[in-house]
Amino acid sequence: MLEFRDITLDDRGWITDCLRSSDMRGCEYSFANNLAWRRLHNSKIARLGDFYLSVSLDTHDGVPAFMYPAGEGDHREVLERMRRYAEGMGKPLHIWNVSPERLSWLREQFGEDAFTVEDNRDSWDYIYNSRDLSELAGRKYHQKRNFLHRFAQYDTQFSLMTEQDFDDCIAFAAVRYNEKLEGDSSAISEQFAIDTYFRYFSELKLEGAVLRADGRLIAFCVGEPLSSDTFCVHIEKADTTYQGVYAAINQGFAAHAAQRFAYINREEDLGIEGLRKAKKSYHPAFMQEKYGVTFK
DSSP: OOOOBOOOGGGHHHHHHHHHHHTOOSTTSOHHHHHHTTTTTTEEEEEETTEEEEEEOOOTTSOOEEEOOEESSOHHHHHHHHHHHHHHTTOOOEEEEEOHHHHHHHHHHHOGGGEEEEEOGGGOEEEEEHHHHHHOOSGGGHHHHHHHHHHTTSOEEEEEOOGGGHHHHHHHHHHHHHTSSOOOHHHHHHHHHHHHHHHTTTTTTOEEEEEEETTEEEEEEEEEEOSSSEEEEEEEEEOTTSTTHHHHHHHHHHHHHHTTOSEEEOOOOTTOHHHHHHHHTTOOSEEEOOEEEEEO
16 A cells, blocks of 8 residues: 655655656656645655655645656556555546656557546646757847846846855745735745745755845746756746846856756746746747546
């Protein structure tokens, strides 16, 4: 019987090993993200051999949502164990974050009629060539370069994040949160995630950058290596009274990541039209497609 429990910082070693062996580019395959966002959907974890399992228990339809397992071994046996667990709750097995490659494998193993497939475009990750984001070359980035020219009017300093920046970043994020008209559950969960990132920044092997104007923080971002060729940006906040500030923090941090990684994952747009427009404007190299699968 699978036993699911809360994730803790002590789980980082074995979970990271499982994630590394799968080498997936989806932003969910990050220990830091799993730890930081655990409250959003009441996520629990379990270890099964050399596999890492995660399930979200608070879903809109009451059906537990399993992340496609990460690790090495007999995938079919792991899925059967997950299926029995779900059936023990009186629910069908629902798996989210299924890549096109994994979807093809599931069809080969179980047949086309064994499950239904949901295409959740809102959860697809935007994957960019890191050099594109750092250099902003060519006609398609003309507008972004204009934003940087406008930003150049300010006396600012870009630097990689250190522990001395943490308190300012937390306070800055809190101000952005308080400026919102409503404190919905996702915004509240984001504040918890930000606090987690900074509380365990070193232990989670996170990296970040800040922009300051006259010594005052005006933007920050936090990310980490996600796979062998991809860096992921988890959070980005900026004071938009400074024209071009997002373009500036984006380019500066991309230049840092481009030294080691071919791609940058800037995560999903959640179906928010303004966010989708902004992410598209940076011309992703491709989208990390994700599907939901529910067994009959």
